Amino acid sequence: MTSDTETPDVPLDLLVPSAERLGPDPAEQRLAALYATGGGRHVRANMISTVDGGAWGADHLSGSINDAADWRVFRVLRALADVVLVGAGTARAEGYRALRRPRGPAGAVPGPLELALVTRTGRLPEELTATSPLVVTTRQGARAIGAAVPPDRVVVAEGPRTAPGEVDLAAGLDALADRGLAAVLCEGGPxxxxAMLRAGLVDDLCVTTSPRLVGAGPGRIVAGAGGPGPAAGDRPARLGHLLHAPGTGTLLARWELRSA
Ligand SMILES: NC(=O)c1ccc[n+]([C@@H]2O[C@H](COP(=O)([O-])OP(=O)(O)OC[C@H]3O[C@@H](n4cnc5c(N)ncnc54)[C@H](OP(=O)(O)O)[C@@H]3O)[C@@H](O)[C@H]2O)c1
Known part of the structure; x- marks a missing residue:
């Protein structure tokens, strides 16, 4: 794995909307332009899937199905975001800690890259709470967190749109925006x-297709019981752009959901 301080030395071919090779570039001028959000509030999700739909590999981690091409885009997306929003399950599984903003990409947001965890229960590992992440949770979750995270870092987001004990994700995003965290990068998990898709909160969905199969076992990039919501279930997506890594065949797509 390449360190997040270096630009992966891997070319990418832009296939859609135009054919173009994006050679390695420490400033990532072209990728930064392709993934620019235009400022203001924007929610992007970034996920990786195998060809047969697996969201993780044999070790139950997504790191085992990604590669340098995915990493190249991943670090640009983080550079352009104000905050990374992640479910507590992923934070626990993948060992999330305080984030470092990748250096180099043009248009990178100045200042630290915030981490916001979404949890109902508030049961977070001590190594994580010790880094004082933002936490978007329920009243019960906030009680469980207690003093482990400074109170001004805990957003209680329950509201009329959600059942008691559920996080109102729209209210959580409003609270993040009120803190100046308008460009949100959701890194899952499934x-x-x-829930974000069902609530109609995702503007664009970036999906890397990893050139491998993992067979039965791993779940998909979307999981859960589903339920009511303004954007639940079957719906169209519009291709924004598509990159191809010539060395491996990895495909990196940006799907626009609002305009589809
Ligand atoms: N392929 C990819 O791109 C990708 C990306 C991320 C993760 N993953 C993989 O996915 C697996 C984890 O899957 P997962 O579905 O369990 O991840 P997850 O969605 O991050 O975790 C589920 C947990 O997050 C919290 N959560 C999620 N949605 C919530 C909501 N709407 N409201 C309140 N809390 C919410 C809850 O935490 P509490 O239990 O604390 O209440 C819930 O138990 C790992 O193997 C990881 O490696 C893959």
């Missing part, structure tokens, strides 16, 4: 993504 349960959080399902």
């Amino acid at each position: 349960h959080l993504l399902e």
Whole structure:
């Protein structure tokens, strides 16, 4: 794995909307332009899937199905975001800690890259709470967190749109925006993504297709029981752009959901 301080030395071919090779570039001028959000409030989700739909590999982690091409785009997306929003399950599984903003990409947001965790229960590992992440949770979750995270870092988001004990994700995003965290990068996991999609909160969905199969076992990038919501279930998506890594065949798509 390449360190997040270096630009992966891997070319990418832009296939859609125009054919173009994006050679390695420490400033990532072209990728930064392709993924620019235009400022203001924007919610992007970024996920990786195998060809046969697996969201993780044999070790139950998504790191085992990604590669340098995915990493190249991943670090640009983080550079352009104010905050990374992630479900507590992924934070626990993948060992999330305080984030470092990748250096180099043009248009990178100045200042630290915030991490916001979404949890109903508030049961977060001590190594994580010790880094004082933002936490978007329920009243019960906030009680469970207690003093482990400074109170001004805990957003209680329950509201009329959600059942008691559920996080109102729209209210959570409003609270983040009120803190100046308008450009949101949701890195999953599958349960959080399902709820975000169902609530109609995702502007664009970036999906890397990893050139491998993992067979039965791993779940998809969307999981959960589903339920009512303004954007639940079957719906169209519009291709924004498509990149191809010539060395491996990895495909990196940006799907626009609002304009589809
Ligand atoms: N392929 C990819 O791109 C990708 C990306 C991320 C993760 N993953 C993989 O996905 C697996 C984890 O899957 P997962 O579905 O369990 O991840 P997840 O969605 O991050 O975690 C589920 C947990 O997050 C919290 N959560 C999620 N949605 C919530 C909501 N709407 N409201 C309140 N809390 C919410 C809850 O935490 P509490 O239990 O604390 O209440 C819930 O139990 C790992 O193997 C990870 O490696 C893959």
